[in-house]
Amino acid sequence: MSIRRLLLSWLLCLSSYCLYAQAFTLEGQVRNARTDQPIPFATLGIVGRNIGTVADEQGRYILRFPAAPTDSLVITSVGFFRAAVSPQALLNGQREFTLVPLEQALPDVVVQRRRVKAGQIGRTQPTGEVLWTAGSSGKETVDDEWGWELGTVLTPKRPAYLDALHVYLSTNTYEHLRFRLNLYTLENGRPGRALLAQDIQLTTTNKQRGWVQLDVSSYDIRLEAQPVVATIQWLQSEKTDPWDKYFSIPVRRDKKQVMVERENSQAVWTIQAMQPSLYFTVLEEVDKR
Structure with missing residues (x-):
């Protein structure tokens, strides 16, 4: 391979790396781990950083990163256990996430309010x-x-x-x-x-x-x-x-x-x-x- 071809290949790789480093987009769905139904308005975010979003009524989301993720993505919703997805799993293509419902046993209690x-x-x-x-x-x-x-x-x-x-x-x-x-x-x-x-x-x-x-x-x-x-x-x-x-x-x-x-x-x-x-x-x- 000629020096010029090597240089061109190197520049293309560098350009691809820069583009990759500049933006990283996730697009997928959050579902109930037991029923496989969508979880409306689940939240997704990186702990301690201003990177996050909310899913729509069908549990679908779009989350844009300024660069390839280096921290775990945390997914939460009211009534479910939180889940954390490693950056490697995101880089490997994981886009569908599931949350496990919380078990909430409600005791039989008679509430008596004061005046x-x-x-x-x-x-x-x-x-x-x-x-x-x-x-x-x-x-x-x-x-x-x-x-x-x-x-x-x-x-x-x-x-x-x-x-x-x-x-x-x-x-x-x-x-x-x-x-x-x-x-x-x-x-x-x-x-x-x-x-x-x-x-x-x-x-x-x-x-x-x-x-x-x-x-x-x-x-x-x-x-x-x-x-x-x-x-x-x-x-x-x-x-x-x-x-x-x-x-x-x-x-x-x-x-x-x-x-x-x-x-x-x-x-x-x-x-x-x-x-x-x-x-x-x-x-x-x-x-x-």
């Missing part, structure tokens, strides 16, 4: 100093943005049952938006263990703005009189026109670091001295006297 009164926890003002915006522009899909999560630390003064979630949207250009409600313990000032066993979702239609409400009273969610983190996670969005796709939530500066945010289900949490327009109406327990 309660209506209350609120969170920020009820519809305006703020900043509009916290999420979205994209000029792309046919927004799969790279799905999975973004925003929330706040809440501290009930007394034990309370959640009645309804309220989130204020200052702007919304989407025909359809879907969010998941998440609750976490507060550990070392950051979200810790997930508290919800149910997949509770909030949806909007027709570019809905203002206060968006989700009734959660039927889930019988009880909070203790201690800090908890409540977030909404962006699961899905649709818009006919692919341009100017975004929504925003008012945020007010706060003396304490109570607002939490992360890019996807496995990214590192950031904590801000701010508070979003997000609150719950609750039924607070009162002492019998």
Whole structure:
């Protein structure tokens, strides 16, 4: 082989390597390991990095890496054990993932509530100093943005049952938006263990703005009189026109670091001295006297 041919081959290999190193795309489906049925809105992400996405209603996903993966991909969904897939398996072509359902034995318990009164926890003002915006522009899909999560630390003064979630949207250009409600313990000032066993979702239609409400009273969610983190996670969005796709939530500066945010289900949490327009109406327990 001539020197020129060797050089050309080397340059082609180098070019292929550069292209490979620049982008790596996964496209496949997440399914139930027992029923083989799709798992809607499962989350996929790399721990500690801003690489992740959310599957659609049929469990199908598209996940783009800036380079070949070097860390395990974590797949999660409410009601399932989490799964981790090695980077080598991804490089070898694995694109279909399965999750095993959690076994949740529910004991026969008669719940007796104490006397309660209506209350609120969170920020009820519809305006703020900043509009916290999420979205994209000029792309046919927004799969790279799905999975973004925003929330706040809440501290009930007394034990309370959640009645309804309220989130204020200052702007919304989407025909359809879907969010998941998440609750976490507060550990070392950051979200810790997930508290919800149910997949509770909030949806909007027709570019809905203002206060968006989700009734959660039927889930019988009880909070203790201690800090908890409540977030909404962006699961899905649709818009006919692919341009100017975004929504925003008012945020007010706060003396304490109570607002939490992360890019996807496995990214590192950031904590801000701010508070979003997000609150719950609750039924607070009162002492019998």
